[in-house]
Amino acid sequence: MTQTALGPVEVLPPYADQQLVERLGIEITVCEPDLVVGTMPVDGNRQPVGLLHGGANAVLAETLGSLAAWVHAGADRIIVGQELSCTHHAGARSGLVTGVCRPLHVGTHTATYEIVITDERDRRTCTARLTCAIPSTRRRKPR
DSSP states (O other): OOOOEETTEEOOGGGTTOOHHHHHTOEEEEEETTEEEEEEESTTOBOTTSSBOHHHHHHHHHHHHHHHHHHHHOTTBOOEEEEEEEEEOSOOOSSEEEEEEEEEEEOSSEEEEEEEEEOTTOOEEEEEEEEEEOOSOBOOOOO
């Protein structure tokens, strides 16, 4: 499947079939200025003993935080993750996990978000903090 947009951000055509969020099954359910929410299945994203892979949590967190920064700065900007920290509290074993991203600081050049990931029993499985750089560079339109 070809992905043409992720929230407010246009996926450039040469990369439409290479999106990690699609491979991990991430779905964005809310994308507003002060709240970005997404889900991800445990199935297909496990580590060797059957728990959700911590790296998958990191991808979900960075995806939600980056989208939040794009909503803040404008989808025509280039947003880059600058620092990501994930604390894994409990292993998710089945179903979906849900990430809820809220701003801690939104500025002109950086934005920092807290992303709380919970399992289907509403148990916190991961807390992440992402800081994104917001350079003044604008995205170029594809030719």
